[in-house]
Amino acid sequence: MKNIPCLDLKGQHEQIKAEIFDAFQKVYEKTAFSGGPFVQQFETEFAEYVGVKHSIGVSNGTTALHLAMLSLGIGPGDEVIIPGNTFIATAWGPSHAGATPVFVDCDPDTWQIDINKIEDKIGPKTKAIIGVHLYGQPFDVDRVKAICEKYKLVFVEDAAQAQGARYKNSVVGKFGDMACFSFYPGKNLGACGEAGGITTNSDEYTHHLHSLRNHGSHHRYHHDEIGYNYRMGGLEGASLSVKLKYLDTWNNRRREIAVLYNKGITNPKIKLQKQEDWSDGVHHIFVVTVDDRDGLVKHLADNNITAAFHYPVPCHLQKAYSHLGYKKGDLPNSEYLADHCVSLPMYPELSDEQISLVIKTVNEF
Numbered sequence: 001m002k003n004i005p006c007l008d009l010k011g012q013h014e015q016i017k018a019e020i021f022d023a024f025q026k027v028y029e030k031t032a033f034s035g036g037p038f039v040q041q042f043e044t045e046f047a048e049y050v051g052v053k054h055s056i057g058v059s060n061g062t063t064a065l066h067l068a069m070l071s072l073g074i075g076p077g078d079e080v081i082i083p084g085n086t087f088i089a090t091a092w093g094p095s096h097a098g099a100t101p102v103f104v105d106c107d108p109d110t111w112q113i114d115i116n117k118i119e120d121k122i123g124p125k126t127k128a129i130i131g132v133h134l135y136g137q138p139f140d141v142d143r144v145k146a147i148c149e150k151y152k153l154v155f156v157e158d159a160a161q162a163q164g165a166r167y168k169n170s171v172v173g174k175f176g177d178m179a180c181f182s183f184y185p186g187k188n189l190g191a192c193g194e195a196g197g198i199t200t201n202s203d204e205y206t207h208h209l210h211s212l213r214n215h216g217s218h219h220r221y222h223h224d225e226i227g228y229n230y231r232m233g234g235l236e237g238a239s240l241s242v243k244l245k246y247l248d249t250w251n252n253r254r255r256e257i258a259v260l261y262n263k264g265i266t267n268p269k270i271k272l273q274k275q276e277d278w279s280d281g282v283h284h285i286f287v288v289t290v291d292d293r294d295g296l297v298k299h300l301a302d303n304n305i306t307a308a309f310h311y312p313v314p315c316h317l318q319k320a321y322s323h324l325g326y327k328k329g330d331l332p333n334s335e336y337l338a339d340h341c342v343s344l345p346m347y348p349e350l351s352d353e354q355i356s357l358v359i360k361t362v363n364e365f
C-alpha cells in the first residue's frame with residue numbers, strides 16, 4: 001500500500017478546487033487582495049458560526065494572540081498563565097506584547113492544562129490565563145473561567161486547533177474575553193495561505209483590534225497609536241468562506257476516525273487521550289503515548305505509515321525561554337508527553353482501509 005502520511009492536504013483541495021478557483025477569480029477581478037469585502041464576508045460568517053458578535057480577521061494565529069494581548073492591556077511586567085504543552089505560538093502572544101508566559105503542567109490523562117495547578121502560579125503580576133483547546137479537544141472552560149473570575153484575570157481561549165469543537169454542546173471561541181484562531185493551511189479550517197482570527201462579544205475590543213491590525217489607524221494616514229500590518233488577505237478570506245461550509249462535515253469525519261482509533265487500538269503499550277463527557281472535540285491531531293516511541297515510529301514507518309510528534313519539546317524547556325530559568329522536572333507530565341507522544345495520521349480524507357491499516361499496525365507493535 002502507498003505511504004499514509006500523517007497529514008495530507010491534497011485530497012481535500014482536489015475536492016474543492018473548482019469552488020476555490022472561482023472564489024479566487026472574484027477576488028482577482030475586484031483586486032481585493034488586502035482586507036476588503038471577502039475578508040469581511042468571512043468575518044461575518046465565522047462570527048455567526050461561533051455564535052459571537054464579532055470576528056476579526058488577521059494575518060495568522062500568532063498575530064491574533066499578539067493583538068489579543070495588546071487590546072486586553074497586557075504588556076511589560078505582566079504575567080500570563082499558559083499550558084506548558086502547547087504549540088510555542090501560545091507563548092509568543094504574551095512575549096510579543098512584552099509580558100512573561102508562566103507555564104503550568106498538564107493533566108497526565110487529558111493532556112490539557114492541569115487546572116488544579118493553576119492557582120499555585122497566580123501572583124501579583126498575573127493578568128491573564130490563555131487556555132488552549134489542544135489537539136482540538138476543549139479544556140474545562142468553566143473551571144478556568146471560575147479561577148479568572150476569582151482573581152479578576154482576563155480569560156483568552158487559544159482555539160487555533162479547535163474550529164468547531166464543542167464544550168458542553170457549544171462551539172468554542174465565545175467563552176473568554178476573546179478567542180484566537182489560526183487558519184494555517186493544515187488546521188481543521190485552514191486558508192489557502194496564512195490567516196488567523198479573533199472572536200469576541202466586545203464592541204470596544206473589536207474597535208481597537210481593527211485599528212491595531214491596520215497600522216493603528218481607523219482613517220487612512222491618521223495613526224492613533226503604534227500599530228501593525230496584521231491584516232488578512234482577500235484570497236485567504238475568500239478561501240475560508242468556501243471551506244467554512246464544509247467544516248462540520250470534515251470535523252464529523254475526524255470524529256468518526258477518532259472513534260475507530262479509540263475502539264480499535266487495544267495494544268496495552270499504547271495510551272490514548274482521556275475524553276471527558278462534556279468534550280466534543282474535533283481531533284485536529286490524534287496523539288497517543290508509548291514508552292518505546294522510537295520503536296513504534298520505526299514499526300509504523302516499516303509499514304508505510306508516517307507519524308509525527310506534537311510537541312517534542314515543551315515550551316518551558318525551549319531555548320527561547322531559557323532566561324526564565326525553568327529546568328527539567330519542573331513540569332513532569334508535559335515532559336513525559338514531549339518524550340513519548342506520537343501523532344497518528346488524522347485528516348478527513350483517510351479511507352476506512354487506511355484507518356484499519358493504522359489500527360492493525362499499531363496493535364501489532
Ligand SMILES: Cc1ncc(COP(=O)(O)O)c(C=O)c1O
Nearest residue numbers: 060061062087089090160182184
Ligand atoms: C495552539 C496554537 N496556537 C497558536 C498557533 C499559531 O497559529 P499560526 O501558525 O497561524 O501563527 C498555532 C499554530 O499552529 C497553534 O497550534
